[in-house]
Amino acid sequence: MIKTLVYVLIILIGLCLSPLIIGQSGYVYIAIGEYQIETSLVAAVVGLIVFYFALQLIEWLLVLLLNIILSSRYLPAKWRKKAAKKHTLIGALAIAEEDWPAAESAMAKGAQQGEIPLLNLFAAARAAHYQGKTTARDHYLTQAEKNPVAQTAVNTSRARYFIKQGDLVKARAIVDKLSPTSKSSAPVLKLAMDLYQQQQDWQALKLILPIVTKRKLLSENELATLTIQTNTILLTNAAKESEAELEKCWQWLSKAERSNEQLVITYAHGLNAFKRKEKALKLLSKQLKTQPSSTLFNALPDLISADDVEIHKLIERLEPTHENDADFQTCLAKLAMQKRDAKQAKLHWQNVCRIAPTRQTWLALAQVQEQLGENTSAAQSYRKAAITT
Structure with a gap:
């Protein structure tokens, strides 16, 4: 745009000055070797302008010719990249629809000339896994593994697939190779947690729990539950x-x-x-x-x-504060039965049935009442047990 304005400005200046120049044409003499050129100043200026435009035209033609040659040379590669983008898009839509055969085929084709072939290979492996095609899945992962950046991602994916198909031994070999530590990524640590739980290797799980806690990979409730479960099983074993x-x-x-x-x-x-x-x-x-x-x-x-x-005395001291606690009254009832004190047990079972009646508590009360010879009351308790869930 600026060039055009400059050209227009030059032409306008020339038109304004042309009457003056025509009146005083001037004289130009050019000698190059044996060649000599004599002309007026106006003709020389016009010749220079024409020569400049001729050079611009030649430059434009040369650039255009070179672009055509280079474009025709690299055109097949552009076509292939464009086709790869199309296949990747089709594959992504097929994954969203869970059309796994179509997704695998499209993603595999898109990986050949795609901009991010790793993305296509992982997607194709996933689609193959959902079809039960383990050989094809492993082939795609092997291709992805050739890229050093994808080593951890490939191993993590392989282990996940082995866990899903129930091959915990192969999954464990990969997890041991990854060697989960405080420097490991969150997916590796979560993978290790899942595998250790399925293998019931609570000792290994106990070792990584401090890392999981520090990295906040689980909610507080989930972490507390898992920690108690792990420690309980370790103590039992x-x-x-x-x-x-x-x-x-x-x-x-x-x-x-x-x-x-x-x-x-x-x-x-x-x-x-x-x-x-x-x-x-x-x-x-x-x-x-x-x-x-x-x-x-x-x-x-x-x-x-x-x-x-x-300890019995200590428990009895809690009775004033736990009078309406069904679990506490159940505990007292069972302890009374240990002492063969059926009358005391009956009182506690009656409290339980008053606070939180269930089928089991009514049955327990009925059995105690039978031991005491209170058959009528026992029959009533049995009827209440029958209608209580």
């Missing part, structure tokens, strides 16, 4: 091996974990199994004083006996 292993596992827990009621209960079961009831009762008593809960009340009848007088 340790108790099956030896007393030393149980103590080692217990000491491995953090201070906060050793105050968790579920873990205290599991540890107490292990201590009872090794005839260390005194320590178990000490832990249970401490838990009753600090954090009495429904979980603890439900577990106590299996952990203590009628001879454990001190």
